[in-house]
Amino acid sequence: MAHSTTATDSKPQRALVVAVDLRDPRRPLEPELAEFEALARAVGVTICERVVQKRDAPDPATLVGSGLLAELPGRAAALDCNLLLVFNELRPRQRKNIEKALSLPIVDRTMLILDVFAQRARSHEGKLQVELAQLRYRSTKLAGGGADLSRLGGGVGTRGPGETKLEVDRRRIAARILLLEKRMGEVRRGRATRRREPGTELRVALVGYTNVGKSSLLNAMARSDIFVADQPFATLDPTTRRVYLAPGIFARISDTVGFITDLPTELVEAFRATLEELDEADVLVEVLDASNPDTPRQRAAVEAILHDLHLEETPRLVAFNKGDAARDDVGITPDAFVLSARTGEGIDALRAALIERASDVRARSPIAPQATP
Numbered sequence: 185m186a187h188s189t190t191a192t193d194s195k196p197q198r199a200l201v202v203a204v205d206l207r208d209p210r211r212p213l214e215p216e217l218a219e220f221e222a223l224a225r226a227v228g229v230t231i232c233e234r235v236v237q238k239r240d241a242p243d244p245a246t247l248v249g250s251g252l253l254a255e256l257p258g259r260a261a262a263l264d265c266n267l268l269l270v271f272n273e274l275r276p277r278q279r280k281n282i283e284k285a286l287s288l289p290i291v292d293r294t295m296l297i298l299d300v301f302a303q304r305a306r307s308h309e310g311k312l313q314v315e316l317a318q319l320r321y322r323s324t325k326l327a328g329g330g331a332d333l334s335r336l337g338g339g340v341g342t343r344g345p346g347e348t349k350l351e352v353d354r355r356r357i358a359a360r361i362l363l364l365e366k367r368m369g370e371v372r373r374g375r376a377t378r379r380r381e382p383g384t385e386l387r388v389a390l391v392g393y394t395n396v397g398k399s400s401l402l403n404a405m406a407r408s409d410i411f412v413a414d415q416p417f418a419t420l421d422p423t424t425r426r427v428y429l430a431p432g433i434f435a436r437i438s439d440t441v442g443f444i445t446d447l448p449t450e451l452v453e454a455f456r457a458t459l460e461e462l463d464e465a466d467v468l469v470e471v472l473d474a475s476n477p478d479t480p481r482q483r484a485a486v487e488a489i490l491h492d493l494h495l496e497e498t499p500r501l502v503a504f505n506k507g508d509a510a511r512d513d514v515g516i517t518p519d520a521f522v523l524s525a526r527t528g529e530g531i532d533a534l535r536a537a538l539i540e541r542a543s544d545v546r547a548r549s550p551i552a553p554q555a556t557p
């Protein structure tokens with residue numbers, strides 16, 4: 185059921201990227217646009233050209249100015265593009281007018297993120313979560329401009345069912361959403377009963393922006409072999425490893441899905457069950473990328489998501505990974521650990537801090553040795 189941008193049976197997707205730069209000094213365009221393009225590449229799309237228009241505000245009718253819009257079909261044809269990637273959020277009216285001017289499927293950021301997730305999902309639960317998120321997104325589109333479904337119905341980049349099928353689709357989607365919600369509820373209850381009582385082992389969760397090296401860090405600490413890649417959302421399914429800290433002291437360290445700015449609400453909802461694992465953590469290790477000039481922005485996004493998940497109160501350690509390639513403009517604070525999953529440098533200090541926390545956890549255990557009266 186999960187649709188993806190890269191239809192295996194059609195020709196490779198070549199995209200024209202369109203963005204409006206609002207020149208907001210608090211939100212420079214470049215890092216977010218680069219991230220948008222990385223999402224597209226992660227699902228196999230080739231980017232042919234990037235068209236950026238600087239404006240004080242998006243054109244309410246056409247997003248970019250109508251003059252530029254009129255030029256786009258020519259550019260798309262010259263570069264043999266078969267997809268339009270629109271960076272800014274589109275209102276239904278803008279979408280309709282762009283569709284009128286350009287007969288290319290329009291793909292937005294949420295659709296790209298959902299596509300990456302659809303391609304990566306491996307576990308049963310992960311697949312359910314992604315399908316649910318896609319259907320929810322699709323049904324909000326249905327509620328708005330119904331015509332959108334003809335674009336989305338056959339998966340991104342292909343024509344789907346015609347508008348006459350809208351009613352049927354609406355009912356089918358609603359029924360499927362109900363079914364998926366029921367299954368997710370079962371998975372969730374199963375997970376809750378599997379959850380351990382507070383034990384003697386420190387429970388640690390690695391959290392952070394996508395691609396900062398959370399899985400690499402867990403691999404370095406657990407000598408494990410979790411999939412690592414230079415791409416957004418390499419990890420979707422949470423993984424936990426029992427990690428040796430010191431003689432007789434172990435931690436259970438969980439690696440989970442990375443965060444991203446403006447994580448689509450459909451995904452936050454669908455991944456709530458996965459993210460609930462974070463509630464069980466005794467300590468969060470917030471992993472940041474010491475090599476990326478975009479880190480301050482990423483850190484703000486992570487803080488916002490932790491806030492939304494009500495996790496600000498959980499004790500937290502901050503670790504700047506990729507210390508082997510550190511820059512000095514990423515906002516490293518004195519209380520933070522600087523380390524490298526690649527070289528292993530600095531990990532001992534983090535381990536020592538975890539050992540300290542672990543002794544608090546051992547103290548709370550009923551089976552820990554206690555002084556007899």
Ligand SMILES: Nc1nc2c(ncn2[C@@H]2O[C@H](COP(=O)(O)OP(=O)(O)OP(=O)(O)O)[C@@H](O)[C@H]2O)c(=O)[nH]1
Nearest residue numbers: 395396397398399400413414417418419442525526
């Ligand atoms: N230079 C350097 N690169 C690193 C280090 N740790 C990880 N990387 C690279 O960073 C990229 C992302 O690593 P992952 O471990 O997959 O990152 P992640 O945070 O788990 O990413 P997602 O699962 O996609 O959210 C990979 O190309 C790694 O090889 C490090 O200490 N130094």
Ligand SMILES: [Mg+2]
Nearest residue numbers: 398399418419
């Ligand atoms: Mg990962």
